[in-house]
Amino acid sequence: MASSIAVLVLAVLAFSARWAWWRGKKPGLCVLCYHKIGVPPAGSKLKDLWVSPERFRAHVKYLLDHGYTTLFFSDLKKAFDSGAELPAKSVLITFDDGYENNYTLAWPILKELGAKGNIFVVYNTIAKANLWHNPASEPWVNMATLAQLKEMQESGVMEYGSHTMNHPHLSALKLEDAAWEMEESKRQLEAAFGSEMCAFAYPYGDGAYAPAIRARALAAGYTFDFSFLQGKTLWPWDRAGGPIDRLFIRRGDNNLDLALHLSRGASRL
Ligand SMILES: [Zn+2]
Numbered sequence: 298m299a300s301s302i303a304v305l306v307l308a309v310l311a312f313s314a315r316w317a318w319w320r321g322k323k324p325g326l327c328v329l330c331y332h333k334i335g336v337p338p339a340g341s342k343l344k345d346l347w348v349s350p351e352r353f354r355a356h357v358k359y360l361l362d363h364g365y366t367t368l369f370f371s372d373l374k375k376a377f378d379s380g381a382e383l384p385a386k387s388v389l390i391t392f393d394d395g396y397e398n399n400y401t402l403a404w405p406i407l408k409e410l411g412a413k414g415n416i417f418v419v420y421n422t423i424a425k426a427n428l429w430h431n432p433a434s435e436p437w438v439n440m441a442t443l444a445q446l447k448e449m450q451e452s453g454v455m456e457y458g459s460h461t462m463n464h465p466h467l468s469a470l471k472l473e474d475a476a477w478e479m480e481e482s483k484r485q486l487e488a489a490f491g492s493e494m495c496a497f498a499y500p501y502g503d504g505a506y507a508p509a510i511r512a513r514a515l516a517a518g519y520t521f522d523f524s525f526l527q528g529k530t531l532w533p534w535d536r537a538g539g540p541i542d543r544l545f546i547r548r549g550d551n552n553l554d555l556a557l558h559l560s561r562g563a564s565r566l
Pocket residue numbers: 393394460464500501
């Protein structure tokens with residue numbers, strides 16, 4: 298008897314260490330952050346950033362089944378500019394970098410289920426590869442082509458934001474070069490897509506909390522800047538107070554993780 302109670306206690310502790318259900322609910326905007334959809338290639342050291350299509354589909358279905366409204370960056374901007382309220386359960390599905398698997402695997406799922414997605418594109422690697430990674434630790438894979446990105450845009454399922462020209466560590470650059478990465482990518486992406494780029498994500502989150510860099514991001518004309526910190530951000534957003542945090546979806550995250558991200562701002566310790 299005593300041993301079965303001990304086993305039960307251990308099971309509850311193990312469960313509670315993996316899924317932080319005990320954390321208090323948090324208000325705020327939910328911005329999911331995905332990278333690659335698919336199976337990680339051999340040699341990948343960033344396997345956590347690969348989410349299988351089956352799992353991605355389950356996540357999107359969970360959102361829609363639980364009354365979430367998926368938003369574009371432009372929807373968020375309309376609400377921010379006008380002061381209009383967002384739907385009670387709003388969520389942004391975002392992808393960083395602009396991988397081809399966003400086109401081949403994520404887009405068909407979003408389209409089929411009727412959800413909206415947003416991609417932070419690295420302008421200079423369109424139709425190339427994730428050249429900023431050392432291929433010894435993260436193999437190069439294809440990035441979406443401009444034609445693929447435009448096809449997704451025209452389908453009414455995907456919108457874009459900027460993730461710089463070259464995916465640098467912005468704080469390692471001279472301030473003027475960091476500013477160019479943010480300003481030039483906005484100009485080039487707007488010319489390529491014929492729509493305003495109102496959203497920017499700092500590669501690696503680097504620079505998001507460097508006041509001089511953040512000031513240049515906002516001066517470049519972005520309405521929103523997104524960090525690499527885990528969490529939810531109060532809405533209406535205090536733009537001067539700091540960038541918008543995100544909910545990082547990892548390879549092993551199931552629908553319970555998703556529910557905890559959305560309600561508590563994190564699913565793990
Ligand atoms: Zn990135």
